[in-house]
Amino acid sequence: MATSIHLDTVRKEFRTLGNTHVAVDDLSLDIPEGSFTTFVGPSGCGKTTTLRMLAGLETPTSGTVSFGDEDVTDLPPQERNVSMVFQSIALYPHMSVRENIGYGLKVHGVPKAERDERIDEAAAVLQIEEQLEKMPAELSGGQQQRVALGGAFVQDPDVLLLDEPMSDLDAKLKSDLRVEIQRLHQELDTTVVYVTHDQTEAMTMSDHVVLLRDGELAQVDPPKQLFDYPNSEYVAQFIGMPSTNVVDCAVEAGDGGTALVGPGFELSLPAGIDAPTAGRVRLGIRPQYLDVGSDGACRLSVDVEVVETLGTESVVHGRLEDGTSFDVVSDAVDDAVAGDRLDVSFDLANAFVFGEDGETILFGSERAGERSSPAGAGGVTP
Amino acid sequence: MATSTGRGLVSHDTQKRLQRIAVYLTALLISVFTIVPVYVMVVIAIQSPATTFAGGRVNLLPTEPSLRNFLVLLGSTDTVRYFVNSLVVTLGSTVLSTTIAVAAGYGLTRFDFTGKSLAARAVLFSYMFSPIVLAIPLYVVFSTLGLLNSHFALTLALTAISAPFCIWLMWQYFQTVPIALEESAWVRGASRWRTVRDVVLPVARPGYISAAIFAFAVAWNDFTMARVVMSRDEMYTITVGASLFLDRVNIGWGETMAVSLLISIPPFLIALFLQRYLLQGFSVGGLE
Numbered sequence: 001m002a003t004s005i006h007l008d009t010v011r012k013e014f015r016t017l018g019n020t021h022v023a024v025d026d027l028s029l030d031i032p033e034g035s036f037t038t039f040v041g042p043s044g045c046g047k048t049t050t051l052r053m054l055a056g057l058e059t060p061t062s063g064t065v066s067f068g069d070e071d072v073t074d075l076p077p078q079e080r081n082v083s084m085v086f087q088s089i090a091l092y093p094h095m096s097v098r099e100n101i102g103y104g105l106k107v108h109g110v111p112k113a114e115r116d117e118r119i120d121e122a123a124a125v126l127q128i129e130e131q132l133e134k135m136p137a138e139l140s141g142g143q144q145q146r147v148a149l150g151g152a153f154v155q156d157p158d159v160l161l162l163d164e165p166m167s168d169l170d171a172k173l174k175s176d177l178r179v180e181i182q183r184l185h186q187e188l189d190t191t192v193v194y195v196t197h198d199q200t201e202a203m204t205m206s207d208h209v210v211l212l213r214d215g216e217l218a219q220v221d222p223p224k225q226l227f228d229y230p231n232s233e234y235v236a237q238f239i240g241m242p243s244t245n246v247v248d249c250a251v252e253a254g255d256g257g258t259a260l261v262g263p264g265f266e267l268s269l270p271a272g273i274d275a276p277t278a279g280r281v282r283l284g285i286r287p288q289y290l291d292v293g294s295d296g297a298c299r300l301s302v303d304v305e306v307v308e309t310l311g312t313e314s315v316v317h318g319r320l321e322d323g324t325s326f327d328v329v330s331d332a333v334d335d336a337v338a339g340d341r342l343d344v345s346f347d348l349a350n351a352f353v354f355g356e357d358g359e360t361i362l363f364g365s366e367r368a369g370e371r372s373s374p375a376g377a378g379g380v381t382p
Numbered sequence: 383m384a385t386s387t388g389r390g391l392v393s394h395d396t397q398k399r400l401q402r403i404a405v406y407l408t409a410l411l412i413s414v415f416t417i418v419p420v421y422v423m424v425v426i427a428i429q430s431p432a433t434t435f436a437g438g439r440v441n442l443l444p445t446e447p448s449l450r451n452f453l454v455l456l457g458s459t460d461t462v463r464y465f466v467n468s469l470v471v472t473l474g475s476t477v478l479s480t481t482i483a484v485a486a487g488y489g490l491t492r493f494d495f496t497g498k499s500l501a502a503r504a505v506l507f508s509y510m511f512s513p514i515v516l517a518i519p520l521y522v523v524f525s526t527l528g529l530l531n532s533h534f535a536l537t538l539a540l541t542a543i544s545a546p547f548c549i550w551l552m553w554q555y556f557q558t559v560p561i562a563l564e565e566s567a568w569v570r571g572a573s574r575w576r577t578v579r580d581v582v583l584p585v586a587r588p589g590y591i592s593a594a595i596f597a598f599a600v601a602w603n604d605f606t607m608a609r610v611v612m613s614r615d616e617m618y619t620i621t622v623g624a625s626l627f628l629d630r631v632n633i634g635w636g637e638t639m640a641v642s643l644l645i646s647i648p649p650f651l652i653a654l655f656l657q658r659y660l661l662q663g664f665s666v667g668g669l670e
Contacts, residue, residue: 090562104570
C-alpha cells in the first residue's frame with residue numbers, strides 16, 4: 001500500500017572532529033501517497049541524506065519523519081516497509097540473480113514456490129528472464145540495475161527509494177531505464193522517491209520535483225511549474241539545459257516608466273508592475289526563448305564562441321559585450337561560426353527578473369497577464 | 383630502459399627479450415635456493431640411510447626408494463603423538479584467531495567508538511613483537527593459572543602471535559566490502575546478524591581464508607611457544623619433537639628428513655588448494 005510521507009522540520013547534522021556539518025536544515029515536506037517525487041540538487045545538498053533518513057539508515061538529529069499517520073523517525077530500516085536501490089547497485093556478488101531479487105522475500109519467510117513466482121513476474125516486467133540463473137558479475141551495467149530494481153519492487157514496498165540509480169549508466173541506457181521506471185511506477189501501488197543530480201531525470205520522470213540547496217528547500221513544484229516559475233535565480237539556473245542566461249542590469253527611471261539597462265540593451269518595463277525603481281537586478285532568460293534576428297521586443301548582441309550542433313537545433317555559446325556568458329538555442333544558426341556577432345531578441349513574457357538576494361521578483365509572463373500568481377497548485381507542499 | 387630508448391641502440395624487441403631473460407634468470411636462481419633443499423629432503427627421506435650414504439658419499443639420485451625411515455619413526459618415536467598435538471593446537475588456534483579477526487575487523491570498519499584508532503594502532507604495534515618477547519610473560523601467566531602443558535594454553539599463545547596480523551588483514555578486507563551491500567539487506571528486512579551471515583561472511587570469504595591460512599602457518603611452524611609452554615615429552619608438537627630427534631642415538635638424518643617431509647605435507651596441501659584465496663586476500667591487504 002502506497003503511503004504518504006511527511007517530513008517535519010527534519011534536521012541532520014554530522015559531527016567530525018569538532019566540526020558540525022548541517023546536511024539537512026529543518027526540512028519540512030509532504031509527499032502525497034502514490035506520487036513520484038524527485039529530490040534534485042548539486043552534490044552535497046542533502047538529497048541523499050534525506051533519502052537515507054526515509055530508509056531508516058540515518059536518524060534525524062531533530063524533527064520527525066512519518067509514513068501516513070505513523071511516526072517512523074526512530075524505526076530501524078528493517079521495520080519500515082521500504083525498498084531502496086543504491087547508487088552502487090549493491091547486488092550480492094555470491095548470489096545468483098534469482099537469489100538477489102528474492103532475498104528480501106526470503107528474509108520475510110515467503111515460501112520458495114511463491115517466491116519464485118514473484119521473482120519470475122518481476123523478471124518478466126524488467127525483461128531479465130534470461131538472466132535469472134546467472135551471477136551478477138556476468139551482467140552488463142544496465143542489466144544489473146534492472147536486477148536491483150527487481151529486488152526492490154518485488155517486495156511490494158509502501159515506499160520505493162532510488163538513490164541516483166542511473167549515475168553510472170551510459171546515456172542510451174539511462175533513457176531506456178527512465179521509461180522503465182515510470183512504467184513501473186504506474187503499475188505499482190507505491191510512493192516513489194527518487195534522488196538525482198541530473199535535472200533531466202528530475203524533469204522527465206517526476207510528478208513533483210524537490211529542489212534542494214545546502215540542505216534547505218529551494219522549491220517544490222511539478223516539473224513544468226518549476227521550469228516556468230522558478231522562485232529564485234538558483235532554481236532558474238539549475239533547471240533547464242543549457243542553463244538560464246543571467247545578465248546584470250541597472251534599474252533606471254526613464255520617460256515611459258522604469259527601464260532595465262544591461263550590456264548593450266535597454267528594456268523598458270511598462271508601468272503598473274511591482275518592480276524596484278532603482279538599484280541593480282538580474283535578468284534571466286532561457287536560451288530556448290531567444291530568437292535569432294532583431295524583430296522581438298528586447299534585443300541584444302552575442303559574440304559567438306562555440307557552436308554545438310544537435311541535429312534539429314544548435315546551441316550557441318557566446319558572450320555579451322561586457323563578457324557575461326550567454327547561450328542561445330535555435331534552429332536558425334547553422335551557419336554561425338566562432339567570432340560572429342549574432343543579434344538575438346526575446347519577449348519580456350519569457351524573462352525573469354531576480355532581486356539582489358536571488359529571489360525572483362518578476363515573472364515576465366505575469367506582466368503579460370498570462371497568469372496571476374506564480375505560487376500555487378502543487379501536490380507537494382513545503 | 384631509459385638509456386636505450388633514448389639512444390636507440392637496442393631495439394624495442396631486443397629490450398623486451400632481455401627483460402624476459404632477466405626475469406627468468408632471477409626466477410631460476412630463486413627456485414634453485416628453494417627447490418634444492420626440498421629435493422634433498424625428499425630424496426634422503428625416501429631412501430634408507432644405507433643407500434644414501436653408500437660408497438662414502440651422499441647419493442642424491444634415488445635408486446632404491448624405501449619406507450624404512452618412516453617405519454623407524456612410527457616404531458621407535460612419538461611422531462604420531464607429536465603430529466596429533468600439532469594438529470590440535472593448530473586447528474584450535476586457526477579457528478580462534480580467524481574468529482577474533484573477523485569480529486574485530488567487522489567492528490573496526492562498521493562501528494564508531496572512542497579509542498578506535500588507538501585500538502587499531504595497538505593491533506599493528508603488537509604484531510611487531512617477536513614471539514620470544516611474549517614467551518616469558520606468557521609462561522608466567524600460564525604458570526600462575528596452572529595451564530602449563532595444556533593444549534589450551536598453547537592454542538592461546540599461538541593465537542596471541544597470529545591474531546594481530548589476522549585482525550589487520552580482516553580490517554583491510556572489510557574496508558573493501560561496500561557498506562551498501564549490508565544496508566541493502568537491512569532495508570529488505572534482514573537483521574544485523576542475519577546480514578552478517580547471509581551477506582558479509584560470504585563476501586569476505588577470500589579475506590578470512592587468507593587470515594586462516596596465515597594463522598595456520600604461524601601455529602603449524604611454531605617452535606618457540608611450544609618449547610616454552612610444553613615441558614612434558616608427550617605434549618610436544620611435531621616441530622619441537624623433531625628437533626630433538628637428532629639428539630638421540632637411534633635417529634639419524636634419514637629419519638629426520640622423513641619427519642621433515644611429514645611436517646611439510648599439511649602446508650603443501652593448503653598451498654595447493656587455497657592459493658587462489660590467499661593471493662586475493664593478501665592483495666587487498668596491500669601485500670602483493
